[in-house]
Amino acid sequence: MSHAPELITDAEHLARILAAVPRLPARRVALADGGWVGDVLGRALAADVCSGVDLPGFTNSAMDGYALRAEDAADGELPVVGDIPAGDTRELTCAPGEAWRIMTGAPVPSGTTTVVPVEQSDGGLERVRFTGEVEDGRHIRRRGEDVRIGDVLLRAGTIIAPQHVAVIASAGVDHIEVAPRPRVVVLSTGDELRPAGEALQHGQIHDSNGPMLAALVAAVGAELVEVAHVRDDAGEVARVLERAVATADAVITTGGVSAGAYDVVKAALIEAGEVTFDKVAMQPGKPQGFGLLGERGVPVFTLPGNPMSTLVSFWVFVAPALAHMSGRPAPVWRRGVVRGPGWTCPRGRAQYARVHAVRGADGELAIRANARQGSHHLGELGEANALARVPREARQVETGEMLDVLVLDGPIDAPLAGAYDENVADEKE
Template sequence: MIGVEEHLSRILSTVGVLPPTRRSLDNAQGCVLAEDLRSRVSLPGFDNSAMDGYVLLASDTERATEKFPVRLPVDGDIAAGDTTRRRLRPGHAFRIMTGAPVPEGADAVVPVEQTDAGVERVTIYQGPGHGAHIRPQGEDVRQGQVVLRAGTRLGPRQLALAAAVGHGDALVVPLPRVVVVSTGDELIAPGSVPGFGEVVDSNGPMLAAAARDLGVVASRIGGVADEPETVARVLRQQLSRVDAIVTTGGVSMGAYDAVKAVLSQLGTVQFDRVAMQPGKPQGFGVLGEEEIPVFTLPGNPVSSLVSFEVFVAPALRRMAGRAPFESAPVVARVEEGFRSPAAKTQFARVVVTSHDAEPLRVRLAGGQGSHVLGSLAEAHALAVVPPDVAQVEAGDELLVLGLDGTNPGDRTHAATAGETAGRPWFGAAAVAAAGSAG
């Protein structure tokens, strides 16, 4: 058997960042920038008003008070979107709206609340200071300034900035396209009532959803028969359509494990027994001229999801130009002790609780069998028990990884330098061993 770190580091050493492509901003959400993005304009592009009010010379109203107000003639209105260039005459004012351009010669805006809201003449009860309520050109962003660095993931806020500074597209790492292939003669489609010996394909929807939670493009093919010819045909068909293939089932030691039988003949996929529970049977390699990564996961649902979180998710993030692990595990204290298999890394499904300033606490989420979906649905996170620990005691501290891309708790004590309490974190070791595959 090999360790979790060894299998993961081999995966991360093999997969690289997908080739960059230019995408419109409407199609770039979730993608990572492949180059620095510079502003083509200044923001704001012109001096504009931050308030609804009156734009004027501050010196004309510097002595205005409630008792001794200043009255000025109003030369007209300036609305947001008005492109007319105007010049302010000393001793006069314009009524101005938020976002509207400031006329030449003006240096302050008095809010409408500090006036009588006059239309032809305005009475001002409190004079503004020089520059008051004016947003100067370039205050936010200067033309030519780098506004988003390569490696930035584009979400709503970043896309807004890119659009505002003059870009309609960007060079990005595309979102990986992954297909989940469920194999097994016993599988029937979700929504069907299984008969004797039949099993609903829950792994396919689960793994496709897990991939989408990562922000990648996922599809699935269910109910592929345990026949080498059928499995080979399905895999060949997908090679030109996707960037990664995930199979579930057919990788153990059984006589009908067609995935293993087909891929073993190619010599590019390696099958291992990984010292972990659940999820011991694992396979990984590349297929076709494009060397498409293929991950073969066990068929038991818990084993399948844990394997995805531990091995597939970090690889898909790397392919997308992101860090394999985007957040460190957190430290949590065990509420009730439990046994762990000797010489294996256990990924225990746990419920996480938090009380005020106390550390996070975890307890097992029901049965820990690799087929038990009920407790998997209730779990918040995976508690990582190192292979040298056979008995976890109440009060022990473990590293905890959130499920579904979530943080295990609000009050978290993040592990530092990949370790806590002298226990290494498998992810830190694997990433260090793999280096920065690109």
């Protein structure tokens, strides 16, 4: 283990993490295997998907109607020489002076120059008359007009959604390369923690970090392997960490990383040698740790224990790292304008303020800060749907100022509402 005596910036800490975390190896999925669709939904493509066929694969009819040569419609009435249903594999020819009754998606006979919809005819089965003007080249889908062999259909990094399955299934490829979901173990430490719903004794609290991190891991597309509570015992923490590192691709711990006498996560990692504990110039979330453990170099993120510090630390550091590991896009920060009262900021530290964000009719992202910003404050978290980053050089945020904003979840079209204090700075970590 190493210690960094001076504060580092949040950008420096994130850069260290992204430089160290591995990209998980891609997994080949054979499309002939049953159940592949459910296995790949939500995963990132590790390689481009290119079409192995032309789409359409043959020239076909876009309508139910009649296939003919357009110039023959001037004769007034044509003999219907046969039917062509969808799926017909015959190679047919449309000779001058005749028509074929054809269904949508069926291959058009060679020589056909137009398809007349059945609605523009008398619907004849043996002979057909047309009721409107017949135009050349209408209602025919040409081979390859949508996609040509070799065209890129989906780019690497695309998160596979249900609509992409149709694209993949039609492409004529026999396999795709997908990035695996990182397997994550969450460990919350502290003798004071009790599961939700359990009766509390004096000095005890319910564990909110474990369930929250479990939900966050799922929200960013990773796979939750285990959520465990560990007592304030360095030996037990070391044993649980050893087990977690053997089975997971990443481990997240909360609590036990400050400078207190019972900071057991630090104590458990003193001999490991690969973990660095930093003081990061940010509020909340100052105490941070990160390292690679075990033979596989499994990333371990040691986050502070206050709930808001844990939430902010996950989005600022862990989420981008898990995205890198799985080939997914990192969380996107946007620009937003402060529309509520301004507030003062902690000196020398970037502030991640909990805010309520809405999208205006003009597309502008507007934000208003929660009244209380302490790392222990949870009461107003239900009103916050975003984080706003205030640069560490700032001393005051003014109404109308532009900030970087990360929208966490939910709609952003509700009105700004609630009671807000003009001064929401809090020096808690």
